Amino acid sequence: RKGAAMGAFAYLEKPVSKEALEGAFTHISSFVNKKVKKLLLIEDDPGQQQGISELLRGEDVEVAAVATGQKAFEKLEAETFDTVVLDLMLADEDGERFLEDFKNQPRFQDVPVVVYTGKELSKKEEARLKRYAESVILKSGTSSPEKLLSDTALFLHRVDEKLPAKAKEVLRGQREKGENVSGKKVLIVDDDVRNIFALTSVLESYGLDVLYAENGKDGIAVLDRHPDVDVVLMDVMMPEMDGYETMRAIRRDPAHKALPIIAITAKALKDDREKCIQAGASDYLPKPVEADKLLELIRLWAR
Structure with a gap:
């Protein structure tokens, strides 16, 4: 459905x-x-x-x-x-x-x-x-x-x-x-604070409520504390627990089976996309992230 x-x-x-x-x-x-x-x-x-x-x-x-x-x-x-x-x-x-x-x-x-x-x-x-x-x-x-x-x-x-x-x-x-976007809660999981800052600035300007975590383990903990998150933006390349492993861990929790996850990848390669989807991503965006495409994906998935 x-x-x-x-x-x-x-x-x-x-x-x-x-x-x-x-x-x-x-x-x-x-x-x-x-x-x-x-x-x-x-x-x-x-x-x-x-x-x-x-x-x-x-x-x-x-x-x-x-x-x-x-x-x-x-x-x-x-x-x-x-x-x-x-x-x-x-x-x-x-x-x-x-x-x-x-x-x-x-x-x-x-x-x-x-x-x-x-x-x-x-x-x-x-x-x-x-x-x-x-x-x-x-x-x-x-x-x-x-x-x-x-x-x-x-x-x-x-x-x-x-x-x-x-x-x-x-x-x-x-x-x-940005109808359907304002008021939605987004979790950003990224080990680079510059990326977190840039994404947060764009999203908050459209009325989104932004949470963040600097690694996969903390991202899962934030989700446990905030079960009302509407969509997750997941950086794939992170040290220790990378984005793929983090998405698989999130999907193992029955409460997050249908949670929209948008994977952020370094390249726009077909193999990267397939790997993201197999790990549990709902969709993906290559870097550098274009604000209009990101907002359109959030609007579509956070319904």
């Missing part, structure tokens, strides 16, 4: 057979070659339905809108959709029940769902929804239309050049504001 929330539209479980790989490549090819992606909007308020459709529609995306769960399933039987946007308060049934029924059907398991609702949710309700939905957005939240546009663009793999002018403007404004 974490991979899906980052924009993956399918996954394979190891060990992977040749047939499964060939099937995955066929699936990827058919998706990429589609010139127009299709989005199903399930929203019973006519005004909201029109506004959301206008926001998401473009030359590369066709939006079909329905007002009820029954009409949605009729559409899904007749056509193939690449993403679904769902309001929870439908006239004919509970949106959460619809979501569960939808995702429990094998043919729809890989279709990303964005819940976009005016219903106030408790933490427990939101966590329950996230078992099935790739994204949950409250209409009352700050920048909610921007987040809806951003998340659907991610799941539909939209290219910026093909977005309507209004959508481009909305996404540009969101990226400039």
